Amino acid sequence: INATNGVAISKNENIKIIADNFVYDKIASTLNASGNVQIVSLENDLLISAKNINYNIADNKIISKQTSNIKDNQGNLILMKEFIYNLDDNLVKLNKVKVIDVNKNILKLDLAYLNLLSKKLIGKDVFIDFNNKDFDKQNEPRLKGLTFQGDEKNSIISGGVFTTCKKNDDCPPWQLSAKKIRHDKTKKIIYYDKAWLKIYDQPVLYFPKFFHPDPTVKRQSGFLMPGFSESSNHGSAFQVPYFHAISENKDFTLTPSFYSNLNVLAQSEYREINENSVNTIDFSFLKTENNINKNHFFSKSKK
DSSP states (O other), X not given: OEEEEEEEEXXXXXXXXXXXXXXXXXXXXXXXXXXXXXXXXXXXXXXXXXXXXXXXXXXXXXXXXXXEEEEOTTSOEXXXXXXXXXXXXXXXXXXXXXXXXXXXXXXXXXXXXXXXXXXXXXXXXXXXXXXXXXXXXXXXXXXXXXXXXEOSSEEEEEEXXXXXXXXXXXXXXXXXXXXXXXEEXXXXXXXXEEEEXXXXXXXXXXXXXXXXXXXXXXXXXXXXXXXXXXXXXXXXXXXXXEEEEOSSSEEEEEEEEEETTSOEEEEEEEEEEOSSOEEEEEEEEEEOTTOOEEEEEEEEEEO
16 A cells, blocks of 8 residues: 555554655555654654654564654754664664764764663763863863763763863873763763873873863863863973852862973962952962972952
8 A cells, every 4th residue: 555645653652653655565564654754752752754664563663774863852863874663662773873962962872772761872882072162172072981871861981081182193192081980961060980090091190089060061169171281391281170169250260280290280260250340369389390389479450
């Protein structure tokens, strides 16, 4: 049986299929749909778009071997090369997955499973490119790992590695590797368990526990993104800044820098913005490998 510009309802009436063309094979108990195919999940408020699909009515499964996408009511978009949708358990198997979330972060997975009821996504070979619009343009924050499981509140990566260094053919100047990395999407904080700081792929510092705001955060007390810099006088340096929001108009940042020549620089900056004035105070202390100490103090006020 052939039909055009039609609508089909699944046997358990939990999805609606809209397409330009339908071919129904009664003997094989299959329904093929092609041309602007849309699968509307009536239970989960999801929309699946595809070029063509095969609906095995007996097995209650929908299969597509071509590039498709899923949109949810939160504004997330999932792109995949192919999928198998099991209507009985609301589970979708996805291959070569790319997820663009509401914050424009990009998640890539080689193989994944999506539970449409719990909105939980699990997969392997994960790579995350964080949205960089509020971050230093010289940095490219990203995270990769072995396995991934996530829902609307949390993402958990095992065997994870995080860095903000600009992408190149060599290993990044610094990275944080951990047994487990958890991204709390509500608090916008990245937590690490059993983490190593590596500089040029060499372990330098061990943190049983560590956390910092994710790259989308503009103002929140806590550790900021680690940084890596070069100085003609002191060589390479690694920084772990700590930011404290005192009030709506007052904050300060403490930034210790550890140099490759064993020099240590502790720098702090206090900022205050009032209705008719702006105040900045900067203080630093440098201790060299030869036990020579240097101080710096700077203050500026505008009215």
